[in-house]
Amino acid sequence: MSEQQLPAWADPSVSPASLDPQGVSRRRLLSTAGLFGAAFAVGSAAVPAAASQQRYGGNDPRLAYLVGDHHIHTVYSHDAKYTFSQLATAGAEYGLDWMVFNEHSNFGHAHYGAKMEHEEILRARAENPRQLIFQGLEWYIPAAEHCTVFAAPGPNEVDLLTRFELAYDGKLLGYAEGSPGSPDTARNEAHAVKAIQWLAEQRRTGYIDDVLVIANHPLRLGIDSPHEMRNWRDAAPEVMIGMEGAPGAQGGAIPGWRGPASIRGEYENKPSAQSWPGYPVEAYVTYGGFDWATATVGGLWDSMLAEGRLFSITTNSDVHRVVFDTWKNGDWLPGQTFDNTGRLPDPVNTDTPQPGGDFWPGQFSRTHVGVTRYGYRAVMAGLRAGRVWLDHGHLLDGLDVRVKRDCDQGRGVTLGGRLRVRRGEKLTLSVTVTTASRPNSQGVLPELAHVDVIRGAVRGPVTDRDVWRAPDTKVVRALDVSGRKGTYTLRIPLTAGDESFYVRLRGSDGERNGPGYLGAAIDPHGPIPHEPGDGDPWADTWFYSNPVFVDVVR
Numbered sequence: 001m002s003e004q005q006l007p008a009w010a011d012p013s014v015s016p017a018s019l020d021p022q023g024v025s026r027r028r029l030l031s032t033a034g035l036f037g038a039a040f041a042v043g044s045a046a047v048p049a050a051a052s053q054q055r056y057g058g059n060d061p062r063l064a065y066l067v068g069d070h071h072i073h074t075v076y077s078h079d080a081k082y083t084f085s086q087l088a089t090a091g092a093e094y095g096l097d098w099m100v101f102n103e104h105s106n107f108g109h110a111h112y113g114a115k116m117e118h119e120e121i122l123r124a125r126a127e128n129p130r131q132l133i134f135q136g137l138e139w140y141i142p143a144a145e146h147c148t149v150f151a152a153p154g155p156n157e158v159d160l161l162t163r164f165e166l167a168y169d170g171k172l173l174g175y176a177e178g179s180p181g182s183p184d185t186a187r188n189e190a191h192a193v194k195a196i197q198w199l200a201e202q203r204r205t206g207y208i209d210d211v212l213v214i215a216n217h218p219l220r221l222g223i224d225s226p227h228e229m230r231n232w233r234d235a236a237p238e239v240m241i242g243m244e245g246a247p248g249a250q251g252g253a254i255p256g257w258r259g260p261a262s263i264r265g266e267y268e269n270k271p272s273a274q275s276w277p278g279y280p281v282e283a284y285v286t287y288g289g290f291d292w293a294t295a296t297v298g299g300l301w302d303s304m305l306a307e308g309r310l311f312s313i314t315t316n317s318d319v320h321r322v323v324f325d326t327w328k329n330g331d332w333l334p335g336q337t338f339d340n341t342g343r344l345p346d347p348v349n350t351d352t353p354q355p356g357g358d359f360w361p362g363q364f365s366r367t368h369v370g371v372t373r374y375g376y377r378a379v380m381a382g383l384r385a386g387r388v389w390l391d392h393g394h395l396l397d398g399l400d401v402r403v404k405r406d407c408d409q410g411r412g413v414t415l416g417g418r419l420r421v422r423r424g425e426k427l428t429l430s431v432t433v434t435t436a437s438r439p440n441s442q443g444v445l446p447e448l449a450h451v452d453v454i455r456g457a458v459r460g461p462v463t464d465r466d467v468w469r470a471p472d473t474k475v476v477r478a479l480d481v482s483g484r485k486g487t488y489t490l491r492i493p494l495t496a497g498d499e500s501f502y503v504r505l506r507g508s509d510g511e512r513n514g515p516g517y518l519g520a521a522i523d524p525h526g527p528i529p530h531e532p533g534d535g536d537p538w539a540d541t542w543f544y545s546n547p548v549f550v551d552v553v554r
Helices: 021-032 038-042 084-093 107-127 157-168 186-204 226-235 300-305 376-385
Strands: 064-072 098-104 132-140 146-151 211-216 240-246 312-315 365-371 388-392 396-405 418-422 426-435 450-457 474-480 487-495 501-508 542-545 548-553
Touching: 021 064, 021 396, 064 084, 064 132, 064 146, 064 376, 084 098, 084 107, 098 107, 098 146, 107 132, 107 157, 132 157, 132 376, 146 157, 157 186, 186 211, 186 226, 211 226, 211 376, 226 240, 226 300, 240 388, 300 450, 312 365, 312 388, 365 376, 388 396, 396 418, 396 501, 396 542, 396 548, 426 450, 450 487, 474 487
Parallel strands: 064 098, 098 132, 211 240, 240 312, 418 548
Antiparallel strands: 064 365, 132 146, 146 211, 365 388, 388 542, 396 426, 426 487, 450 474, 450 501, 501 542, 501 548
């Protein structure tokens, strides 16, 4: 698959006067990174490793960040509503550079829908080559929840998805939550591992150019145990790269909308017989819209990072039914079902608000991926490398993070990367923030209030693969940035001690925070749960970044 045409904001032939405010902001960031125009078109598609194992320090390339959403459902999912065209248009309107249409697995999808959607995607790629549109699948993981699976464009992309769906999908095999019998079995867990290994083999042999897997809403039901997540990662870390740090359905608890028990992300469940028993009941709600596994400093995500292995986070819309939207599902013709068509009827506009808890792709949740050029493989390489940060409510226009040795002259290592240092060396964490320059779709100009630096020790592989605590991870700096505008750089000194470590970032609009789940000594002002039915997402927005690892050599 050839790389794509430059987006308008990166194309020097497009006049700045014809760009929308978001395009103007993107162009400014691209120019600052030295990647404007031809430099962005001919940069390497694959990003080199951050640091050689034989040398100290590191010097990652300059990056531009592409905005995307890997969890989008259309009429080719049995429980959704919108046409492919409606969602692709919405994604473009809200500034997405890349989108993954990951329809729910279903026999109708495998036999009919996947191929029909593929034809729509091919037409969309031809008509608008500046928009990167991936085809994917929402995989029902045997013995567990869901994952996004998506491949690079190519002659076998739809065949890969349907073969995988029929051979490994937990719902189709009766191996998933809600299926008859007991899905949480050693056999079913092993089948999930085999599935990921099979995908890795298709990539290794060149049947497809690339494929990635991301776990969706991991703590919604509490059935993704820590050992299962580690097993998926270890089966093929080049394929199984991470999890949703924040789920979709962020409009699920707008006051007065869905009901008095509603929670952001539609995390409205309690432990069940299928839930892993080691999770506390507090794990089943979101914190500032983020999954407990990510939001808890020193929690499950940190326990995986503390092994010294990257496990990325993302956010997305998981769009099925948009809040306050007026469309409803169309009516079936006689004799038609999803199983024998693979596609829902087109929706019908009622002019009356319909039930829903989602936002349009890019409207609220955004995953930013650092790349050196524009294209499908570049996005996938950036995701695999962990050059990822997330925001809600369009809280920031830009974020660049670097860690470097004070004795080095280069740019240092960025998100997802590794910096090799000597014990006792002085380091600097540089965080360049570009504040929001335009109101979001709610008419609010977001303002970043604080930036938190979270540091954790790296101790290597765990003995107990169900551990979800990282007791040596905590917030080490909380920086008040209220009132700061434009682009500015925060420089935080670090010292390499006896142990390897990682640092990651988080920040918010400052509207809702309090002591973190594991206590104020670990996280003095982290995200907190909202009261049921009272979770206005626009008034509680956060950003999170992936970690940077620092490997200390004695």
